[in-house]
Amino acid sequence: MPLLDRIKDPRDLRDLSRAELDQLAGEIRAFLVSNVSRTGGHLGPNLGVVELTIALHRVFDSPHDPFVFDTGHQSYVHKILTGRQDDFPTLRQLGGLSGYPCRAESEHDWVESSHASSSLSWAEGMAKGFRLQESSRRVIAVIGDGALTGGMAWEAVNNIAVQRDLPLIMIANDNGRSYTPTVGGLASHLTALRTDKRYEQGLDFLKRSISGTPLVGRAAYEWLHGVKIGLKDVLAPQGLFADLGMKYVGPIDGHDLGALERALQQAKGFGGPVIVHVITEKGRGFKAAEENEEDRFHSIGQIDEITGEPLSSSSKESWTDVFSTELVDIGRERPDVVAVTAAMLYPTGLHRFAAAFPDRTFDVGIAEQHALTSAAGLSATGLHPVVGLYSTFLNRAFDQLLMDVALHKESVTLVLDRAGITGTDGPSHNGMWDSSILSMVPGLWLTAPRDGTRLREALRRAVEIEGAPSVIRYSKDKMPADIEAVRHLDGVDVLSESERPEVLVVAHGQFAGMGMEVGERLSQQGIGVTVVDPLWALPVNPALIELARAHQLVITLEDSGLVGGLGSRLSQELRANDVWVPLREFAIRQEFLDPGSRSEVLEDLGLTSQQVARYAVEFVARATDQSVAGTSERSEH
Numbered sequence: 001m002p003l004l005d006r007i008k009d010p011r012d013l014r015d016l017s018r019a020e021l022d023q024l025a026g027e028i029r030a031f032l033v034s035n036v037s038r039t040g041g042h043l044g045p046n047l048g049v050v051e052l053t054i055a056l057h058r059v060f061d062s063p064h065d066p067f068v069f070d071t072g073h074q075s076y077v078h079k080i081l082t083g084r085q086d087d088f089p090t091l092r093q094l095g096g097l098s099g100y101p102c103r104a105e106s107e108h109d110w111v112e113s114s115h116a117s118s119s120l121s122w123a124e125g126m127a128k129g130f131r132l133q134e135s136s137r138r139v140i141a142v143i144g145d146g147a148l149t150g151g152m153a154w155e156a157v158n159n160i161a162v163q164r165d166l167p168l169i170m171i172a173n174d175n176g177r178s179y180t181p182t183v184g185g186l187a188s189h190l191t192a193l194r195t196d197k198r199y200e201q202g203l204d205f206l207k208r209s210i211s212g213t214p215l216v217g218r219a220a221y222e223w224l225h226g227v228k229i230g231l232k233d234v235l236a237p238q239g240l241f242a243d244l245g246m247k248y249v250g251p252i253d254g255h256d257l258g259a260l261e262r263a264l265q266q267a268k269g270f271g272g273p274v275i276v277h278v279i280t281e282k283g284r285g286f287k288a289a290e291e292n293e294e295d296r297f298h299s300i301g302q303i304d305e306i307t308g309e310p311l312s313s314s315s316k317e318s319w320t321d322v323f324s325t326e327l328v329d330i331g332r333e334r335p336d337v338v339a340v341t342a343a344m345l346y347p348t349g350l351h352r353f354a355a356a357f358p359d360r361t362f363d364v365g366i367a368e369q370h371a372l373t374s375a376a377g378l379s380a381t382g383l384h385p386v387v388g389l390y391s392t393f394l395n396r397a398f399d400q401l402l403m404d405v406a407l408h409k410e411s412v413t414l415v416l417d418r419a420g421i422t423g424t425d426g427p428s429h430n431g432m433w434d435s436s437i438l439s440m441v442p443g444l445w446l447t448a449p450r451d452g453t454r455l456r457e458a459l460r461r462a463v464e465i466e467g468a469p470s471v472i473r474y475s476k477d478k479m480p481a482d483i484e485a486v487r488h489l490d491g492v493d494v495l496s497e498s499e500r501p502e503v504l505v506v507a508h509g510q511f512a513g514m515g516m517e518v519g520e521r522l523s524q525q526g527i528g529v530t531v532v533d534p535l536w537a538l539p540v541n542p543a544l545i546e547l548a549r550a551h552q553l554v555i556t557l558e559d560s561g562l563v564g565g566l567g568s569r570l571s572q573e574l575r576a577n578d579v580w581v582p583l584r585e586f587a588i589r590q591e592f593l594d595p596g597s598r599s600e601v602l603e604d605l606g607l608t609s610q611q612v613a614r615y616a617v618e619f620v621a622r623a624t625d626q627s628v629a630g631t632s633e634r635s636e637h
């Protein structure tokens, strides 16, 4: 019987021998590869923390001692060890296991992380709370070297370091990478701690001096590792964490269970805030991941579990690809265009620009706030920065967009990938907040292109916009076929129209295709329908107001949050212009949505052509009934 079958609770780890623990680590890796290759998910990060998570669960007492996983994408091993093995076939699916810690799943999950760099603030607050209530609990925060590049982590360290009796253990899981290698001064500092020559020379000396002693085999090994920790205190500079006032233990080989457990025991004994610096390897144990230079299988779709090759490779270009190649072309024509990424060079497609123009590409780490204000600075010198972010991570940088970019009238283009429903990554990763917060920003231009041609045009237009932020948002979904306009009307594309203007469908971005389907369904029912794409949602195009005036019902379709989206802004403008035609917005409800495939989530939200068309047909039928009733009432009088 595999050992893994016996682990239903972290306490089941306690009686295992060292050999059994090593065997268990191997079984967990095989389990991860076999399951995540079928469901997709964060394989590389989890392969790297197998031993670390086992050691944490043996040394600390979860859930009494809360574990806070930064970002949370590396919590699969924790899930496996806390009774959720059987749920892995449902990972990131509707009704299934979440890809992040989830309070509803287990008492072992205290914080539903997913946006990076927040773990230390959570842990500091919890540790303070426990201390105040004289609890014996300790809080353990596991934070990656990438997440440590986020400013919020340093706001927390600044507070933690001066609370000498704070029961907080910070595990710096240093695999040297975010997606690509982690950048910046902190990454260099961690590398310096890892590779300090004096430390290595000291170790060599000790290795030589124990040969010939009665210590052999495991005993010598154990002794050496024990000394290594103490030696570090004596020989190596402990760096800025220690300078700030935190105890530093490390660096520890994060794949050596014995060394890990000793270091964690030592940290547990300190009684105050301590950092344990653990060196791990992203993707460890799966050759295809270890050899993948792009991201070590950070986040994968379905793959072959032996070769690591993707199972469904679509020949179609993605939205990201179209943006990626067009920006390179623009970069050739416009030497003032520069690119900024927050540690997501490949996922945002900026890698091509970086390859063509390395000096004009800036990876700032997981630091969206800095990315925006630094872009404002670049713009102030006459350059035009294009900042590539996932839509959900823009939330972090709202104030910087408002006060630094918009108020200063800087020319910055934001390109928001993964806008709208992403689905499987759960509530935190749907790109459903950007429109709401962007609609508040004075002067901002916002578009969601409907297809590849419109994306190229929008990007070229956006980098020409001077003195205001411009934003392009697009979906994780596949790139649809181009939809040509039947005519252009003052900046609005008319996609289809009929003789009787009854229903106006304003379909934005990826939902233009749905708008066309709604149009067809309504036409089949004999309802006169006009389908338009406004191209730019902000500023609201006055041509839309005139179009609305000519119809009996306006329907807006958008893959974005209901509040502050195209529909709600258009509705406000109609009222402001005394146009009282009914308007119904079809957009994403402001709720935290459970994981599921994109199509399942959209269906649940009522965002399908069938459901939209049904609404319109019923509306028109009601309106007709009322007008017939009105006519007969009038004729009876």
Ligand SMILES: Cc1ncc(C[n+]2csc(CCOP(=O)(O)OP(=O)(O)O)c2C)c(N)n1
Pocket (backbone or CB within 6 Å): 045, 071, 073, 074, 114, 115, 116, 117, 143, 144, 145, 146, 147, 148, 173, 175, 177, 178, 179, 282, 298, 342, 343, 344, 366, 368, 393, 396
């Ligand atoms: C605020 C924010 N920005 C970007 C991301 C996307 N993201 C997820 S994991 C990751 C890299 C994390 O690197 P690290 O913390 O070192 O963890 P590792 O995957 O290497 O274990 C990034 C950029 C995010 N989750 N949150």
Ligand SMILES: CC(=O)[C@@H](O)[C@H](O)COP(=O)(O)O
Pocket (backbone or CB within 6 Å): 071, 073, 114, 298, 299, 300, 347, 418, 422, 425, 429, 476
């Ligand atoms: C943890 C995190 O925030 C990212 O890794 C994200 O999950 C990636 O999403 P995609 O798989 O859509 O690129």
Ligand SMILES: [Mg+2]
Pocket (backbone or CB within 6 Å): 144, 145, 146, 173, 174, 175, 176, 177, 178, 182
């Ligand atoms: Mg890392």
